[in-house]
Amino acid sequence: MLLFYVRHAQSANNALYLETGSYTGRNEDPPLSKTGLAQLPYMANYLYQQLQEVQADGQGGIHNVPVALYCSLMERTVATASAIAQRCNLPLIGHALIHEAGGIYLKNDETGEHIGLAGKNREFFAEHYPLLQYPTDVPPDGWWNKPHETREERPARAKRVLEDLLTRHNKPDEVVILVSHAEFFNHLTRSILDMPADSSAWFEVMNCSVSLFDFKEGFIEIPYINRHYFIPPELIT
Numbered sequence: 001m002l003l004f005y006v007r008h009a010q011s012a013n014n015a016l017y018l019e020t021g022s023y024t025g026r027n028e029d030p031p032l033s034k035t036g037l038a039q040l041p042y043m044a045n046y047l048y049q050q051l052q053e054v055q056a057d058g059q060g061g062i063h064n065v066p067v068a069l070y071c072s073l074m075e076r077t078v079a080t081a082s083a084i085a086q087r088c089n090l091p092l093i094g095h096a097l098i099h100e101a102g103g104i105y106l107k108n109d110e111t112g113e114h115i116g117l118a119g120k121n122r123e124f125f126a127e128h129y130p131l132l133q134y135p136t137d138v139p140p141d142g143w144w145n146k147p148h149e150t151r152e153e154r155p156a157r158a159k160r161v162l163e164d165l166l167t168r169h170n171k172p173d174e175v176v177i178l179v180s181h182a183e184f185f186n187h188l189t190r191s192i193l194d195m196p197a198d199s200s201a202w203f204e205v206m207n208c209s210v211s212l213f214d215f216k217e218g219f220i221e222i223p224y225i226n227r228h229y230f231i232p233p234e235l236i237t
Contacts, residue, residue, distance in 0.1 A: 007179075008207065015237075044088070050210075067090055070094075071094060073125075078132055081177075084177065094135050095161075096143055101184060158188045161188060
């Protein structure tokens, strides 16, 4: 399995932190910023070219390699993945377990408590992101609807996602594209590399960056991490 991991384009919360150095006033589920929207075509074109190379047989024909495109159910990833789905002509599958650490929540400034919220519902996505296939195993009135995810829960979730992907896409010529988040990338990568869950190492991934993992028989090859040269310098975040 070839696994392309794409971090979402810049969100309104990313832009807020870049401008203020604080998440005060953050949105629990932010849309993309103006810069994030501008990043999308560059990333989508890059992935289109990568898939063209995967499919080419070197003799003018194609391999018909199966490609699965998944995104988390946070708006910033659905918007990012929709650009890929449209450019690459792929079905877009919502995946409830590849969300960012913590889930959908806001922090109570007085108590410091992180309060879990509902998340966008099926109707919202149908109206604004019609390419998304909303999962059947999550509530239609809001996909999160539970408490803030603790730090202890996050590595186990990443391991579960990895095991599921390797089971579901167990052929060497399959391609999977995950559109997800920066912290989840770290938990998933630690699981892939069999690193301690509490490792202090941090893998930096820019908005709209692409990382590639090649799961071969008996070993894992990592051709690149955090590739973003296809984004114009003034749009790199």
